[in-house]
Amino acid sequence: MTRHGYSGIPRWVLAIAAAAALFVLLPLAAMVARVNWPQFIPLLTSEASLTALGLSLRTAAASTVLCVLLGVPLALVLARGDFPGQRLLRSFVLLPLVLPPVVGGIALLYTFGRQGLLGRSLEVAGIQIAFSTTAVVLAQTFVALPFLVVSLEGALRSAGSRYEAVAATLGARPTTVLRRVTVPLVLPGLASGAVLSFARSLGEFGATLTFAGSLQGVTRTLPLEIYLQRETDADAAVALSLLLVAVAVIVVGLSYRGPAAAGRRAGSSAGSGQVRG
């Protein structure tokens, strides 16, 4: 916010930056221009749309909870642990970030599917995952987990372990240190990781389609509904796409404001020498 700093950005950089911003914004603007406004509300409030939206919000919330439960310990181990194969483990955990989701879906199918690695035992136990909402949540968690792990691991590394060491010398047990020192310190990172996981879950398409199928109210989330509507009703597909864009904008806005505001709070209370611009 200050005007003293060096801000001599070359003009050509500005020009390319403007082109880059346009590259992202123009398609969105083009989509908005295609919206059939008189029909917009009826298209959004059709039964199929509302069911898909409700299912998407519910499954994305469940996946986010699962990501936090699984991702926090994993990030801790990756950031604080010291064991052979740690770098390898990190690479594998991050794999879903770069893997095409459809590949993730196939992998999940051969794990939890009826003929899969665990699927047979699960079916004997009376648990059927294929074609259920559980399958949707599993697919979303699979693709969203790295987002939480990456954000949290970064936060853990930049927070350092000085306070934890102090707490330990004062006699706090590891679980107490984790609960009273570590987690409060990295809460902003955890929050933005959770928001990103939620956003990624909400947009999940390929893994869900491959692994969970598509049935209204059970497995057909908003992206699948958009894909299907596109076959017959382009207006409905555009209206639903805009809805998903709006949700994504809100989510990204939250995750970028969240850490900055919370970071300032954490910085002042912990008294760390953070540079504030």
Add this chain to the structure above:
Amino acid sequence: MSRLRKAAALLLAGALAAGTAACAAPAGGGGTDKNLTVFAAASLKAPFTALAGEFEASHPGTRVVLSFAGSADLATQLSQGAPADVFASADLKNMAKVADAGLVSGTPRDFASNVLAIAVPPANPAGIESFADLAKPGVKVVVCAAQVPCGAAAKSVQGKTGVALKPVSEESSVTDVLGKVTSGEADAGLVYVTDVRAAGSKVRGIPFPEAAAAVNHYPIAALKTSRNQELSDAFISLVTGAGGRKVLADAGFGSP
């Protein structure tokens, strides 16, 4: 740091190369007069690949570029200006969409038909033998959603027979239905006869007489964007002629 930069530069170079290659490739459907771009429904993949080979052999110097996708996707691409010479659709509706956009030259001609069949895993775990068996409780049956042609056909068969299915999934393409059957997730799926034929030993096909209630007709037409109408017409003659008939029949397609 410098390693990272090098990697980034490499990545960028790769992306650029891929981008320009994609641009340079078959951008011109009506481009060079020796290229023939054919947009064809995904179910036509095997017979059209064979026919394209035949066509290239009988027209030396000509290259047939085939693009397979769902008929609705292809129709959308065409109306958004994708350059192509010939369009072969898996249903009359999407051909009509392209014709309504003023893109078809001449009249579309039906060249094949297709009916539904039941596909089950080779072991047939649910013991499916007839269409009515699909409605038995506990049978996991997968169909296409009503929005896509195979789903519309499934719906009209249900209407005609009075057998109401309770599918565990309504997929957006027939390949997704087949995938759920070949992976063993579903006990049965409603696909086309030709899909069963193409899947070989991975599924068992069960034809059912009620399928005659919903026959899909495949039309083919030359497009106005074509820069070589003669070549387009020659390809259509091959598809609709005796040679085409035989290749299509081998793939399981019925007569038009």
